[in-house]
Amino acid sequence: MSMMKNKASWKKSSDLAFDMKRKADEAIKVFGKDRVINAVLGVLTDDNGKIIALESVYDCLDKLDRADLASYAPIEGDKAYQEKVIEILFGPYKPKSYIKAIATPGGTGAIRAGITNFIGKGDPLICHDTFWGVYKKMADEFERDFRTYQFLDENYTFNFKAFKEELEKALGDSNRLAIILNSPGNNPTGYSLSNEQWDKLLDLLRKKAEDKDKNLSLIVDVAYLEFAGDGNSQREFFQKFENLPPNLFIEVCFSMSKAYTAYGLRSGAAVGISSDKKAIEDFYLAFAHTARVNWSNTNHGAQKVLVELNKKENLGKYNKDLGMAKALLKKRADIFVSEMAKEKIPMVPYFGGFFAFIPTDKAFDISNLLEKDQIFILPSDKGIRIALCSIATSQIQRLVGSLGKYL
Amino acid sequence: MSMMKNKASWKKSSDLAFDMKRKADEAIKVFGKDRVINAVLGVLTDDNGKIIALESVYDCLDKLDRADLASYAPIEGDKAYQEKVIEILFGPYKPKSYIKAIATPGGTGAIRAGITNFIGKGDPLICHDTFWGVYKKMADEFERDFRTYQFLDENYTFNFKAFKEELEKALGDSNRLAIILNSPGNNPTGYSLSNEQWDKLLDLLRKKAEDKDKNLSLIVDVAYLEFAGDGNSQREFFQKFENLPPNLFIEVCFSMSKAYTAYGLRSGAAVGISSDKKAIEDFYLAFAHTARVNWSNTNHGAQKVLVELNKKENLGKYNKDLGMAKALLKKRADIFVSEMAKEKIPMVPYFGGFFAFIPTDKAFDISNLLEKDQIFILPSDKGIRIALCSIATSQIQRLVGSLGKYL
Numbered sequence: 001m002s003m004m005k006n007k008a009s010w011k012k013s014s015d016l017a018f019d020m021k022r023k024a025d026e027a028i029k030v031f032g033k034d035r036v037i038n039a040v041l042g043v044l045t046d047d048n049g050k051i052i053a054l055e056s057v058y059d060c061l062d063k064l065d066r067a068d069l070a071s072y073a074p075i076e077g078d079k080a081y082q083e084k085v086i087e088i089l090f091g092p093y094k095p096k097s098y099i100k101a102i103a104t105p106g107g108t109g110a111i112r113a114g115i116t117n118f119i120g121k122g123d124p125l126i127c128h129d130t131f132w133g134v135y136k137k138m139a140d141e142f143e144r145d146f147r148t149y150q151f152l153d154e155n156y157t158f159n160f161k162a163f164k165e166e167l168e169k170a171l172g173d174s175n176r177l178a179i180i181l182n183s184p185g186n187n188p189t190g191y192s193l194s195n196e197q198w199d200k201l202l203d204l205l206r207k208k209a210e211d212k213d214k215n216l217s218l219i220v221d222v223a224y225l226e227f228a229g230d231g232n233s234q235r236e237f238f239q240k241f242e243n244l245p246p247n248l249f250i251e252v253c254f255s256m257s258k259a260y261t262a263y264g265l266r267s268g269a270a271v272g273i274s275s276d277k278k279a280i281e282d283f284y285l286a287f288a289h290t291a292r293v294n295w296s297n298t299n300h301g302a303q304k305v306l307v308e309l310n311k312k313e314n315l316g317k318y319n320k321d322l323g324m325a326k327a328l329l330k331k332r333a334d335i336f337v338s339e340m341a342k343e344k345i346p347m348v349p350y351f352g353g354f355f356a357f358i359p360t361d362k363a364f365d366i367s368n369l370l371e372k373d374q375i376f377i378l379p380s381d382k383g384i385r386i387a388l389c390s391i392a393t394s395q396i397q398r399l400v401g402s403l404g405k406y407l
Numbered sequence: 408m409s410m411m412k413n414k415a416s417w418k419k420s421s422d423l424a425f426d427m428k429r430k431a432d433e434a435i436k437v438f439g440k441d442r443v444i445n446a447v448l449g450v451l452t453d454d455n456g457k458i459i460a461l462e463s464v465y466d467c468l469d470k471l472d473r474a475d476l477a478s479y480a481p482i483e484g485d486k487a488y489q490e491k492v493i494e495i496l497f498g499p500y501k502p503k504s505y506i507k508a509i510a511t512p513g514g515t516g517a518i519r520a521g522i523t524n525f526i527g528k529g530d531p532l533i534c535h536d537t538f539w540g541v542y543k544k545m546a547d548e549f550e551r552d553f554r555t556y557q558f559l560d561e562n563y564t565f566n567f568k569a570f571k572e573e574l575e576k577a578l579g580d581s582n583r584l585a586i587i588l589n590s591p592g593n594n595p596t597g598y599s600l601s602n603e604q605w606d607k608l609l610d611l612l613r614k615k616a617e618d619k620d621k622n623l624s625l626i627v628d629v630a631y632l633e634f635a636g637d638g639n640s641q642r643e644f645f646q647k648f649e650n651l652p653p654n655l656f657i658e659v660c661f662s663m664s665k666a667y668t669a670y671g672l673r674s675g676a677a678v679g680i681s682s683d684k685k686a687i688e689d690f691y692l693a694f695a696h697t698a699r700v701n702w703s704n705t706n707h708g709a710q711k712v713l714v715e716l717n718k719k720e721n722l723g724k725y726n727k728d729l730g731m732a733k734a735l736l737k738k739r740a741d742i743f744v745s746e747m748a749k750e751k752i753p754m755v756p757y758f759g760g761f762f763a764f765i766p767t768d769k770a771f772d773i774s775n776l777l778e779k780d781q782i783f784i785l786p787s788d789k790g791i792r793i794a795l796c797s798i799a800t801s802q803i804q805r806l807v808g809s810l811g812k813y814l
Binding site: 002003004005015018041043050051052053058061062066067068069070071072073074075105106108109112116117118119120123134137138141142176215217246247249261262263264265266274276279282283286289292293294295296297298299300301 | 460656696
């Protein structure tokens with residue numbers, strides 16, 4: 001009998017992305033970094049493979065009062081942090097709804113709190129069939145019923161019909177369900193829903209919410225928001241989150257990891273949106289309780305950085321830094337897309353974000369072959385994820401060459 | 408119907424310690440800090456009420472490579488961090504057992520992971536009857552059966568008899584149980600178990616583990632370790648954690664918050680100890696999985712600081728800083744104990760740690776009266792907790808005067 005309680009899910013706990021990264025790191029030790037292509041982890045690196053830490057962000061951290069770094073943040077996060085998250089997340093597209101934010105450890109904490117608070121055991125959690133593996137791990141751990149629909153149809157377009165069918169099936173099974181949607185810059189496909197697709201999706205949810213016995217929650221993971229558009233255009237859909245029926249709740253999961261190159265600081269937020277004041281108050285209490293009994297408060301310095309950096313006098317420098325990071329990513333993506341077209345390898349159209357995606361049901365086999373060329377990617381049942389964020393511009397041609405060879 | 412799933416525990420989620428702190432902060436705004444005594448929160452402040460941030464710790468953080476701050480730590484924490492935690496936690500008293508450490512967000516994450524992994528729903532979690540309220544919140548959240556025994560007898564000594572009775576009762580009800588014990592420098596009483604008391608307790612657990620159907624886990628919260636002795640003497644009990652029966656597992660919950668004045672960084676570790684290699688491997692997998700599905704990895708910079716600071720060339724400076732902090736706390740404790748004796752107010756003998764404790768069943772009434780004198784403490788069913796760590800030395804006499812007036 002195990003000393004750990006009888007629960008199987010942790011037995012298959014190893015994280016493929018971190019495992020592949022480890023393999024790549026080992027290959028670099030043996031062969032040197034010029035001969036290894038590490039296209040695994042969702043971290044933005046420069047063309048020498050060094051992680052990019054935006055100067056403005058870390059200058060700001062350095063300048064903080066040590067008392068701010070050392071002290072506990074409130075369980076729910078600093079008020080100023082909460083307000084700043086809401087301001088910068090929505091930009092000019094803040095919906096006219098009740099909105100509250102709570103600090104979380106990265107986007108992970110916000111997603112976890114959504115999955116455990118919106119739905120109970122056995123309730124459906126509907127997700128696209130290409131997804132960040134941790135969503136399913138969470139659903140399994142907390143015994144939510146993880147269900148998927150085909151995300152993209154044969155034209156690589158959001159498969160509304162498949163979504164609608166899955167939603168209707170789940171509504172037939174349960175009065176309470178949640179939907180998780182990772183857009184813009186979906187991980188792993190890079191796909192972003194268009195404004196028109198958002199309209200269709202929200203119209204459908206509004207219609208289903210006419211049945212007042214139903215509780216619908218939509219969890220929107222926007223981890224790659226800053227890298228999936230020109231800065232504002234990719235935010236337009238937020239404004240659609242108003243005039244919601246009271247039994248349709250929306251949570252946007254905010255993360256500092258990518259936009260502030262602050263992966264290791266562990267700072268994010270859960271942002272609740274509702275037309276019902278009571279629902280937002282409940283959200284705030286329930287999510288604060290989740291924080292209290294799991295991780296307590298979160299990194300105080302990171303919260304202070306977000307507030308400081310978004311002051312007028314500092315914002316110009318940060319925007320310049322972010323612009324350079326975005327330009328680097330765009331340059332790599334342009335080359336990758338053009339090389340892929342030359343090799344005639346089909347891929348999901350690139351909308352932005354850290355990843356490109358090649359649909360195939362042989363991703364694990366191909367991954368094994370690529371490893372022989374010292375190329376490391378993230379395979380899944382649905383295809384191959386290429387971390388454009390972490391490959392050197394000069395390596396793209398060799399990468400696409402090997403892909404062409406094995407696909 | 409609430410948009411949050413039907414679960415009552417979050418409805419009474421507010422954290423009394425943070426609420427009392429807020430009251431104290433508001434009083435300081437109105438009356439000025441010289442007229443307010445804030446003896447609420449477990450954070451070490453100087454005599455001007457400013458949080459102490461050890462210079463050596465934050466100098467070290469400043470000097471880190473920004474790539475280390477920005478990058479993700481592995482889910483389980485850096486290998487170097489894990490090794491360093493084990494080394495400094497046990498000092499010269501490392502037990503000869505299988506030992507592994509996993510990074511967690513503060514001590515909270517380590518305790519939470521213990522409560523959810525060692526026992527299942529409805530299994531007993533045995534705790535002393537004076538305890539950090541979050542233990543019970545966690546037990547309630549995860550539906551563990553929280554049971555208490557009288558911690559200290561009429562002589563303010565560990566009530567072994569009460570513990571034994573509660574343990575035997577729980578063993579009669581369940582094959583799987585966990586015990587949580589916060590020592591040395593127990594929060595809220597300040598009490599520390601002696602080496603002889605540890606022997607008695609472990610002998611009892613060893614005896615009960617002769618029944619191989621039983622799974623016993625002991626969670627030891629040592630958040631206040633560094634402030635509860637001369638540096639090494641309070642670690643002697645760790646060496647008793649060897650030759651354990653395979654069905655007795657021990658987890659020590661390590662925190663950087665107090666010893667490194669790093670509350671806001673959120674860094675700690677779960678340290679598993681077992682005579683069974685397989686049990687330790689299971690522990691490592693299970694706790695890593697808990698991290699993955701709740702908070703992902705933890706603050707990378709904090710992990711690097713622990714490793715750097717404990718290098719020979721940096722350790723002298725840190726030990727000097729820590730020594731000054733400990734001396735300040737000791738000075739306050741000495742004055743407090745002496746004033747309490749003068750006023751003839753009974754209190755739990757002070758063993759170290761951040762708190763002193765006055766047993767009374769009228770703590771909430773007295774807290775209300777103290778508030779009129781602009782004195783803020785943490786009341787509980789069992790008594791009044793005084794945060795010696797956060798009051799100015801010059802305020803102690805007034806504090807004890809008011810306590811004498813109302814008790």
